[in-house]
Amino acid sequence: MDAIILQILNGLDKGSAYALIALGLTLIFGTLGVVNFAHGALFMIGAFVAVTLQRIFNLSFEQIDPTKKDFLGNPLKVEVPYVEAWFGADVGDWLIDWSVPLAIIFAIPVMLLVGFVMERGLIKHFYKRPHADQILVTFGLAIVLQELIKYFFGANPIQTGAPDAFSGSMDFGVLLGFDPNVIIYPYWRLVYFLFAAIVIGAVFSFLQFTTFGMVVRAGMADRETVGLLGINIDKRFTLMFGLAAAVAGMAGVMYTPILAPNYHMGMDFLVLSFVVVVVGGMGSLPGAVAAGFLLGVLQSFASMNEIKSLIPGIDQVIIYLVAIIILLTRPRGLMGRAGVMEE
């Protein structure tokens, strides 16, 4: 039982990332009709906003420590972060320690700007082009973005830790009545799940309970009619692109303590997230979220030794197998609407 609960937790955690990326993908597809293969790159850029902030806080000047030697036998140059020199050791250390959560504050405007530039600068020129053209151009853009990240940050994964307060793990099993040390789970992964739930809830609330969201939903359902009412739906859809970019970016920032950021992490998530969108139903926001969590949990269960010993390699193909079964039985996905990508 404890193994099942652990895999459910793992699945919800993975599913959180899938759901957040798929949510943005669906928002863009539902509003602008664009299949955005650069969306994984937005997740990656978000992660590197966290890396950048961590590096900014770690910007240092050198002090010579005559008591120690470097690898060439010269007196060791010790790096002292400016934030420690300016604000004192306590505040400086705190800023460095909390750089990941603080990066959320920076990621939102950065990602809105990146989304705006991406949409206005490139993607808007492909609205009326076939989906194949959109896929090609956004895929090309994703490769350019990941090569740029590699140029500036290198190819190796970069450790970006959670704050010390969340770096350990909690005895989750005790809360459920198990013996101690049976279900141990990292604090940060639980934080990530809560964060995802809050962001998803906020996006749905925004769309459901604000006038702006209502117009966007109306535009997603019938763009032409909303336009005939004199509403500039294009402008709102551009803002939705920015919102989707911000969601992907925040998801990337918060994922850095779980997976050391590297330049190809966006591509790793992109394919799975697209499967999530298709399984959930193209254009369906609840479908994307539900499919994200569902496939995350299934993937975790498929990684269990008991399952793998029965069907070797199942952990690698489970998502695609489920996608095939769902598309055979429900061609529009779990919650897909009629008429989407069917013209």
Place this chain on the structure above:
Amino acid sequence: MSKSNFTRRGLLKTGAVTGAGLAMPTIFTSGAMAFTNEPTGDTVTFGFNVPQTGPYAEEGLDELRAQELAIQHINGEGDGGMLNTFSSKALDGTGILGKKAAFVTGDTQTKSDAARASAKSMIEKDGVVMINGGSSSGVAVAVQGLCQEAGIIFMAGLTHSNDTTGKDRKANGFRHFFNAYMSGAALAPVLKNAYGTDRRAYHLTADYTWGWTQQESIQNATEALGWETVNNVMTPVGAGDFSSYITPVLNSGADVLILNHYGGDMVNSLTQSIQFGLRDAQANGKNFEIVVPLYSELMAAGAGENIKGVYGSMNWNWQLTDAGTQAFVKSFGEKYGRPPSGSAHTCYVQTLLYADAVTRAGSFNPCAVAEALEGFEFDGMGNGPTLYRAEDHQCFKDVLVMKGAENPTTEYDTLEIVEVTPVDQVMYEPNHPMFGGDEASLGECNDGA
């Protein structure tokens, strides 16, 4: 009565002339190209095939730095580095057999097909006589096979799978780097001292040639100590999130986790294992421990504080204090402002060893070079006395057991040397079952003629 024009003398003359005529092209051909890419000008070109893009690009960059330094030293530029400490004095800093050494580079992308394509291009278009470099065993085995077919020498870079000089060994291929068997043999006594003989190990293993041989080697070595192997779970390369593979470990009855991972996978699986509290856990009344059989400095820096106290092994480390290491670290450090990595070291040494073998053989013919390398004993290259064994083209030398440093002062000393394991402890027979057994064979040297 008919009269024949044929006479015995005439027939002999005609036969001799015809025979000479038929033989002529062969004589000219062999004179023009006695072997693949025989250097004819005043330079000789090496091909450095390293990952310049892809997940191991940082290692590839460090390999390139070292290879460029080796070329400079061969040509008499700079301070000479390890040429000053190398036991063979055949190289005198004037190039190789009167020719200046030059190089071209290729990008393996850490993909076997891309690595073969770039190696093929360097052989056919750039006329390289030797290929060196790489950071993956899959790539090394693929490129080694290509060099065998093409008739040039392959001086492997970072490749740790037993197969490279085991079942996939080739007459034209040579490996200076240590292998998975040696890691297991070196680590086992240290693990015994640190953790005892009553341990239960759980393996997570990268699902490709290196992972398989690494796992088999460390399992054999630890079981010989009395450890029990609880489980071995294959993980996909580049899995990223290993949580689904890590969570079953704690309740599996194991008290040691062995991560047969390298590169980004090692960084992620180690970090995530620590996030899941394995280092703080108790199992079977003992502290839970983690072991990473193969370390690299670049990856250790990526893992940050998570490697503190974790044991692993290395082929070489810049913190060694022998004269060869100090000469190389000084040369490399003054040129690039950082100490060299283990992959840089092996590529540097391999380049010098090739140049030295050519000089001792007096020829660039790959079969003559191979003969000069086979059974060659040398010292002064950072690993102590070393043998290039003739039977499998594997170098035998001391192996380092490392541990994540408790208090590193810079990003370069995140690992500390725990023990230098003597070469005798990591030796094995050429027909060892883990290396292809009796069926494994180098085959015939191919010079491409």
